[in-house]
């Protein structure tokens with residue numbers, strides 16, 4: 702019987718295709734926690750402590766460049782953006798492109814699903 706493998710193949714294609722097509726993919730906070738491991742050396746999550754970068758405490762809904770006492774780049778301070786899911790997604794995809802001249806030494810997260818998972822985690826955990 703040759704039909705079954707064909708049907709299975711089509712189903713796999715359909716699933717992968719829809720994951721790629723969905724621009725606003727739903728994030729999985731549990732997976733986002735793993736992605737956050739790449740940020741944790743420089744960003745405290747929720748105590749407010751400064752590392753190389755500012756704390757992520759309350760990041761979702763916070764104005765860019767607004768942690769008092771943190772020595773931001775002029776570019777970050779001048780960026781009139783509030784860190785909602787969309788702005789975080791754009792920044793984390795390509796930090797130097799979204800805010801030219803910002804000083805975050807991080808190339809970005811090219812995978813949209815990684816970003817969606819990470820943002821879901823930040824919403825939940827960076828309080």
Ligand code: HEC
Nearest residue numbers: 739740743753754755765766773774777803804805806807
């Ligand atoms: C090697 C250190 C480093 C890594 C790794 C890093 N960052 Fe940063 N991040 C910084 C620094 C430094 C700044 C401040 C940049 C500036 O002032 O231009 C910053 C700024 C930010 C800001 C803006 C904060 C604000 O208060 O406006 C966000 C959001 C952010 N980082 C998120 C992340 C996330 C999420 C990750 C992981 C995917 C990450 N960063 C990885 C160092 C880092």
